Amino acid sequence: MEVIVRNLDQHMTESRVEKFFKPILKSYGIDHFHCQKLKAKGCATFTVLDPLKCQRFLYFHGQVQPGRKGFNAVRRKLFIQKNPVNCMVSTNAPNEWIVFALRKEESDRHAALSRKALTPGKVESRSEVLRPRAFDISRMQVGQLWYSGGNLVFSDNYADHRTGRIIFGSRSLLIKLWPMQPGQAHYQLQIWYDSIESFVVGDNCVTLSLIQAPRLFENLDGDISLEASLRKALGIQAGPTFKPMQSFKRTRLSALNDKHREVVASCFCYRLTLTSLTDSRAVQGLKGFEGIPNIVIWNIPVQLDIPIPEQMAALQCGLAEVRYGGAMPFEVKFQLQKLAQNTYLKPTKVIELFPCVRSHLRERSVAIVASALRHLASSIPFAGPDAEEENFKVNTLTSLLQKSIESVFEDDPYSLRLAEEHDHIAMVHKALVTPTGIFLYGPEPETKNRILRKYSTHLDNFISVSFVDENYEHLRFERDTSSEDIYQRRFQGILDGFITIAGRNYEFLGFSHSSLRGKSLPFYDLARVRQPEHGHAEWM
Structure with missing residues (x-):
């Protein structure tokens, strides 16, 4: 992800x-x-490998609107020699070679940390390595953090009563769920430390609030073919056959089961x-580990709540x-659904915001x-120990919306005038389909093609x-992991069906199976909505 920095001193060097x-x-x-450092005076860019980390940086230091009022709305302002610094998301895609180099540096760094942990060193380092990092669990619950009577509560929406184990690694933690009966597969949930918003430890539980869904896997026993599994169950030895070209140890899932999929x-x-x-105190002792x-x-x-x-x-x-x-027009209803679908607010x-929006x-x-409404989403904090119930009351939200409307109306942002002043630019709404969900973004300016010009x-x-993947990057190939469930069931199910946004069903046609594999996974594909009066859909 690339960030552009403006209002720098023109004499500042790239190293400074x-x-x-x-x-x-x-x-x-x-x-x-x-x-x-760019040729333009007072401008520079920096490229970050992980978009989620970069979004968290922009959440506090990013400027959404141009001008002085846009800078006043920044949560944590940055100054260089008493000059305000303007940080915004760049409209250009990051250079592929720069991304490749950053990925290599990150890989080398973690390899060096692994070698350092295995090398005998100081006494403190050895004791840190020997400290327990795996703990047994008796139940896993999935829900949301919210507030009731001024107190932070957990609303349970899904419970998995299988026993398992939680393992804290160097870059991520792994949750293993053991099978309830012999012969069944066991599941794994991988959670990157970068995606953890709050890490809360209670008397006998660990509560993890995330900014994205974990990666879900089903462990396989070698060959995934049905014939091989039947031979093993019946005790029949296979004859002299060719060794398969590839076998997988696990398969990527979109959900653990139908209840979890909801x-x-x-x-x-x-x-x-x-x-x-006694494991609660041991988990609290993990503060000394890097990355946690x-x-x-x-x-x-x-506390129970409406599902x-x-x-x-x-x-x-x-x-x-x-x-x-x-x-209400579609543009407004799109932003309202985005507030709930992207988990900014409860549905x-x-x-409860409908009457206020209609009055505006x-x-x-x-x-x-x-x-x-789009700017309101960036003003809402994450529900957790660092926030208060007052931030999510209707009066507070309506007040934030009023301030946002006044700011937009007075500043007249460039994005509102861009499509009006240039005939070749269109403001297009966006949807990101991940292995677990669908998330809404935009609208953002894009160059018109022949279909957009026609309609x-x-x-x-x-x-x-x-x-894309859960971190909004391309779904990458992993040697020991099968992604057929994601491609054939999840993504192909979206292509064969439709996406419902504010009462409209957006339908997709014309995709080939091969276009959803590996590096050929499309990043932007524009589709025309099926209009109820015409009943026809067309690829752009």
Whole structure:
């Protein structure tokens, strides 16, 4: 991911810019980045390998709107020699060779850390290596962190009563779930430390609040073919056959089961019950390990709530029905659904914002209200120990929306005028399809193609769709992992079906199976929505 920095002193060298940003980026887990001073006066760019870390940096230091008011809205302002620094996402894609070099540096760094851990050294290092990093669990729950009566609570939406084990590695933690009966497969959940927003340890449980879904796997016993599994179950030896060209040790999954599939894209909080009561103190002792997030000691109670699937269904009905959302244009309803679907707010909380949004639409233009809702998402904190219930009350949210509308109206952002001033530019809404869910973004400016030029008065009938991994990168090939379930069931199921956004069903046609494999995975594919009055869909 590339970030552009403006308003720098034109006499600053590239090394000075890198020296200034190095400690700041390191505080967000970014150890390696590439800085480059541009020919334009006072501008520079730096490329970060992990987009999630970069988004967290921009969440605090990024400037969404141009101008002085845009800088005043930055949570943590940056200054170089008393001059304000403007950090924004670059519109250019990062250079492939720079990304390759950063990936090599990151790989070399972790290899060096592994060798250092295995090499006898100081007494403190050996004791740190011998400290327990694996703990047995008796249950796993999936839900959301929210507030009730001023207290932080955990709302349970899915419970897996299989026993297992949680293992803390150097870069990620692994949750293993053992089979309940002999002969069944066991599952694994991989959670990168960079994706953990809060790490809470209670009396006998560990609660992990994430910013993305974990990677899910089903472990396989060598050959994955049905014939081989039947021969092994019946005790029949195979004859002299050719050795298969490739066998997998595990397969990538989109969900653990059907119940988990209903909540995996909406519930990013995992609560693990420890088998031994003494393991809580041992988990708290992991603070000294490199890479492990900050551990908070807090007993979070469990409280029942309306299941998330029912809340999402109520929101979809509210956006589709005339009495609730029919009077609102699609651009606004898209941003409202994004607040819930991207887990910024609970769906019931988004429904409570409907009257306020409709009142603003009577006074302001559709573009201003939609842009204000988009900026509202970046102003909402993550629910957890660092936030308070007051931040999520309707009065607070409506006040934030009012300030955002006033800011957008006064500043007149460049993005609102871009499509109006240039005929070849269109503002296109986007959807990211991951192995576990669908997330909404945009609209963002894109160059019109022949279909967008032909249907220039119906731009809302088109969305840009990307098939990516959980960290928004390409789904990469892994030698020991089969991704057939993701390609054939998850992605192909989306292509054969449709995506529902604010009462509209966006349908995809014209994809080939080979285009979803490996490096040929498409990043942006524009599809025309199936219009109810025509009943026809067409690829752009």
